[in-house]
Amino acid sequence: MELQIDDSALVRDYISGDERSLEILINRHNQRITSFIYSKVLDRDITEDIFQDTFIKVIKTLKKGNYSEEGKFLPWVMRIAHNLIIDHFRKNKRMPKFEGGEDFNIFSVIGDDRPNIEKQLIKDQIDSDLGLLIDELPDDQREVLIMRIYKDMSFKEISECTGVSINTALGRMRYALINLRKIIQKNKIVLTN
Numbered sequence: 001m002e003l004q005i006d007d008s009a010l011v012r013d014y015i016s017g018d019e020r021s022l023e024i025l026i027n028r029h030n031q032r033i034t035s036f037i038y039s040k041v042l043d044r045d046i047t048e049d050i051f052q053d054t055f056i057k058v059i060k061t062l063k064k065g066n067y068s069e070e071g072k073f074l075p076w077v078m079r080i081a082h083n084l085i086i087d088h089f090r091k092n093k094r095m096p097k098f099e100g101g102e103d104f105n106i107f108s109v110i111g112d113d114r115p116n117i118e119k120q121l122i123k124d125q126i127d128s129d130l131g132l133l134i135d136e137l138p139d140d141q142r143e144v145l146i147m148r149i150y151k152d153m154s155f156k157e158i159s160e161c162t163g164v165s166i167n168t169a170l171g172r173m174r175y176a177l178i179n180l181r182k183i184i185q186k187n188k189i190v191l192t193n
Helices: 007-015 019-041 044-064 073-091 106-110 117-135 139-150 155-162 166-186
Strands: none
Touching (some): 019 139
């Protein structure tokens, strides 16, 4: 079994001139970063563009020697991707479709083109809290919930992807939502801004 080199060692190796290290890092985190971007923009081409821009920015920062190992590599890359997603919507004057599917445009509420940083931070915190709560669900329920809400898949697609009937997929989604409510109540979490 190959010993997995940790991210910070790969970053150091890349900065020292080992191009292969960056390739390993990109392959290692590709799925998570792509899923995160797609969950916000819901468009494969835009996701691909933002993913590429994210790593162009990562490479520039590493080459300039401006990367400091304060946090971990993945959260740092996710922050870059997140900022590029906000830039994308700012350029297109619309906000992403968030959970629930309504086309909510936060800019029209605020009345100018700069998103309110406080609201964005609160929203990010809610997303992060929700992610932790979803992790507490049983695997089969979590899988359906993520496919439905974050990947915007239909129950027919979920059924084909997981190999269960549409009714089973619907049932798992229902139980996932019931269990999420219970977890939220048990922990007395407030998920509003």
